[in-house]
Amino acid sequence: MNVSIINIGDELLIGQVVNSNASTMSRMLIAAGMDVKEVAVIGDDGDAIRNTLCRCLAATDAVLITGGLGPTKDDITKTILCNFFHSHLVENQTALENVKRLFAIRGFELTPVNRAQALVPECCQVLNNDLGTAPCMWFDADNGKVVVSMPGVPFEMEWLMQNRVVPQLQEHFHTDHIINKNLLVQGIGESFFSDLVEPWELALPKCIRLAYLPQAGMLKLRLTARGNDRQALQNAIDKAVEQLYPIAGQYIAGEDCETLAELAHKLLTSKGKTLATAESCTGGTIASQLTALAGASRYFRGGVVAYSNEVKECALGVQHSTLEQYGAVSEQTVREMAEGVRERFDSDYAIATTGIAGPDGGTPTKPVGTVWIAVASRTHTEAALLNFPGRRRQQNIERSVNQALAMLIKAIAN
């Protein structure tokens, strides 16, 4: 069963907004066992919508459309779909109740323009959009094919896909059961890891597919099992993961997370341990990534972004003589940073980073990409030196963040 995605909106076509909807939808569809054949991005333009819909409907079993459902004049998707399916607009009771409910919550008067959001083509089925006033419309096309139109607002689209569209597509097309399992791999390059686990990979049962998803300084390994017996798939996944640990367990940072920040967040929360950070080259990015997750206040006591030497001394207690003798980018400094922030903020663990992110600022002995990381617990401090090859600042920052989080995760697990 395969799908095309059409993302409608002038703001996407002119590059004002990065089209994250396409990748979000693709990931959800693939995780549910469907194939994505094409993503088309077009403007709020009737001909383009009609032509692209025709073409995609001919080529795939289902066409998922986002965007162009707002109450303003330039939003024309609903009208175009209505004509395409030779239908006419009627006021839908479910959609109207939903609009009324949302306006009552916000304390606004319902205007005629907003009431018009409850008008939908008579031939469609409305899938209720709990988070917004634009309706989600399911159209049955010829030959059992399906067209679904959703709002383009990312969080509404994502909620609708999760709760309405994907489950109904699975039922309609009797798709296979799919079980996904994520493993976060850290501390080894993709090709080395691939060589290491090759015999295991070759011995995987046919129902399991393996995908390597590399990110800055880490690798997400996804096992996908597909078939009609859910329990058998789960058993196959469990067995495969169990067999991987003796071969490559030392590189597996954790399971069932999308990012190392999420994994650290879960670990600290479940173990009831607290954390503090002392960041130089990562400039607050570790703190920012952790505090982006709701509930971080339960374990995150705080951090210091120690960009200048004076701050390393006054806010972290790094000794003046250490900075003089070894420099800001050194094992001695990073250890004192980690231990200093842990003591001052009275946390169970602390992370520290100091390095040269680039593009400039390197020296012959400490070139761009030289980064020291330390993780301190109440009893022990571990430090590591990294030498990233590139000069690109953002990449070096991201790699340092992931390396530091991986070291923290290891320290908590031990």
Added chain:
Amino acid sequence: MNVSIINIGDELLIGQVVNSNASTMSRMLIAAGMDVKEVAVIGDDGDAIRNTLCRCLAATDAVLITGGLGPTKDDITKTILCNFFHSHLVENQTALENVKRLFAIRGFELTPVNRAQALVPECCQVLNNDLGTAPCMWFDADNGKVVVSMPGVPFEMEWLMQNRVVPQLQEHFHTDHIINKNLLVQGIGESFFSDLVEPWELALPKCIRLAYLPQAGMLKLRLTARGNDRQALQNAIDKAVEQLYPIAGQYIAGEDCETLAELAHKLLTSKGKTLATAESCTGGTIASQLTALAGASRYFRGGVVAYSNEVKECALGVQHSTLEQYGAVSEQTVREMAEGVRERFDSDYAIATTGIAGPDGGTPTKPVGTVWIAVASRTHTEAALLNFPGRRRQQNIERSVNQALAMLIKAIAN
């Protein structure tokens, strides 16, 4: 003159990677006066590439293709293009020298697989890719139309677009001159600003188009002048901007920047002033955004992420009695945070944030979205209370960051 974009790659189609290339390319093309008609994302699949190329070449003047140019088997774009243009692969001297040069820099041996990257269809023109081994290929098609194939690596694509592809497209299609001018607007909603400047907007000369590009808590205003007399366009833009200031100058945070962080970065650098941050609800995001920009160490002394009350006291010197009496989310606390970090880190300016980002943690008197921000200079501290309506954590954090940066920019400018 209009363009279609084809982004090729299985990793895009399965949602493993967000397709930022499309928006980057669109922005550059639009800024150069070209129209983007469609973005198509397809997999590394010969039929899909051929069909999509045919369709897009029929519909638009130029087709820009990214991806599928790597040295591995699944990268088939070059072969498909070679067949499409009835050509054959030859070793291109320019491309070969480029591959050799890049391998020499990296200190690697040139393998046959890498040497094969210098093979290109005989009929194409190679535009040298200074940053990577995959060649950029320009094909002249029938009726003066053009097909360009570029690598999908974002920084290589962006460099090629900027330095090779866009200039050659402008020359080939004799496009108009385009002058863009960005203004960052802050402290007023889009619709209120639009009402305020309506008479000015209606009086703009025909050669100038206006675009509103809203971001979290701010608005980017883009004026685009288009025509064949560059000097006249520049004069028209200058005059329009000059006329806007008496009407809405109080809301214009700055010119010629993409983000408020970039504007603050430039201002602090040019004025030789230093900054420190004390972040609670923004969790290090202000520090992270500033330090993502090369050269931040010239003005950024450091910051404290003060998530717990203990850290607010011990690292920022907020008084225990202040926290007891007014709470962590209060004007008194945010002022003491800003003044505390400024004094301790000895900076010219300091920013402080404290609030409830959500989705939980609100109280009847301080609901989710309540945020206090303060900016301190050596002589004065300004504080502001914000009440964001939504419960979405990431949005509340981004709005707080932008509001805080706007207050800082105003303080520096005064």
